[in-house]
Amino acid sequence: MAGKGRPVVQPRAEASPYAPLLTYAGNYLHIGRVDAEMDSAFKALADPTRRLLLDRLRAQNGQTLGELCDHLGMARQSATLHLDILVNAHLVTVVRRGRVRLHYLNPAPIHDIQRRWISEFDKPRLKALDDIKNQAEEYAMIPNYVYVTYIRANPEQVWQALTDADLTAQYWGHANVSNWQPGSTWEHRRVDGSGAVDVVGSVLEAEPPTRLVITFEDSPDTEPKREPSVVTFLVEPHQDIVRLTVTHENLPNNEMRNGISQGWPAVLANLKSLLETGDVLPQAPWEMSRT
Numbered sequence: 001m002a003g004k005g006r007p008v009v010q011p012r013a014e015a016s017p018y019a020p021l022l023t024y025a026g027n028y029l030h031i032g033r034v035d036a037e038m039d040s041a042f043k044a045l046a047d048p049t050r051r052l053l054l055d056r057l058r059a060q061n062g063q064t065l066g067e068l069c070d071h072l073g074m075a076r077q078s079a080t081l082h083l084d085i086l087v088n089a090h091l092v093t094v095v096r097r098g099r100v101r102l103h104y105l106n107p108a109p110i111h112d113i114q115r116r117w118i119s120e121f122d123k124p125r126l127k128a129l130d131d132i133k134n135q136a137e138e139y140a141m142i143p144n145y146v147y148v149t150y151i152r153a154n155p156e157q158v159w160q161a162l163t164d165a166d167l168t169a170q171y172w173g174h175a176n177v178s179n180w181q182p183g184s185t186w187e188h189r190r191v192d193g194s195g196a197v198d199v200v201g202s203v204l205e206a207e208p209p210t211r212l213v214i215t216f217e218d219s220p221d222t223e224p225k226r227e228p229s230v231v232t233f234l235v236e237p238h239q240d241i242v243r244l245t246v247t248h249e250n251l252p253n254n255e256m257r258n259g260i261s262q263g264w265p266a267v268l269a270n271l272k273s274l275l276e277t278g279d280v281l282p283q284a285p286w287e288m289s290r291t
Contacts, residue, residue: 037090041109044089049074050082054091054105061143062095062102093148095234095245104146104247111265142257145248147264153275155235158242159209161271162233165189171270171280174198180206186214201228210235216248218256226252244268262286 178186
């Protein structure tokens with residue numbers, strides 16, 4: 001028994017030999033490797049209501065808040081809170097059309113997760129599943145494609161990068177040639193000396209430096225003739241950065257959607273690198289997409 005007034009000393013617990021390893025693993029997983037954006041995406045996806053909202057947008061992309069509430073039987077306030085979390089996690093992006101706010105799926109965070117933890121380890125099986133899925137959806141309506149990226153630049157710099165033939169030749173491997181006036185044509189011309197044109201189209205809208213809408217025909221000689229797809233570039237400034245939203249609509253088939261799903265992230269990553277560092281990525285990112 002301890003003497004009066006003397007503290008009782010508890011026996012010291014034996015230190016676990018695994019404690020340093022567990023501490024290291026915790027730091028490695030939660031600090032060293034998982035950045036804030038992926039953390040936000042995982043937290044957003046953990047909620048079943050938010051996953052249901054994503055499912056509704058996957059079934060019909062580009063819905064208003066009212067349309068989402070009608071389909072879900074959810075109060076507008078509750079839907080707004082969940083959508084704000086999805087927007088902050090960059091899983092959903094909002095595109096304004098006049099006074100209307102349309103909500104679109106943004107595949108970028110899921111693409112980053114897939115590329116980091118899945119694609120390198122299970123490519124053959126995933127490719128087989130993709131083939132089955134693509135075949136099953138062959139006759140389904142092709143959803144629009146929306147991609148969002150944030151660039152440290154001003155709107156004028158981004159506009160120039162989108163419309164200057166010399167700059168597009170640097171980050172795209174093609175020169176986009178046009179006077180960029182509404183009603184004029186544009187060409188996606190190779191810079192390998194052949195002068196071959198891989199994509200043609202016309203300029204539907206041009207509002208420098210914030211909005212450019214063009215048609216996009218990658219197979220202009222295809223018979224029977226099909227209606228061209230439409231690409232919208234929306235440049236939104238915020239202090240020292242801009243948000244560039246690319247929306248590709250009226251896609252004719254899953255083959256083209258799969259192609260642009262690989263192509264747009266690669267092209268826009270190269271554009272972002274050029275504007276922020278003065279140079280493109282050391283390797284062409286679209287070549288990596290094909291492997």
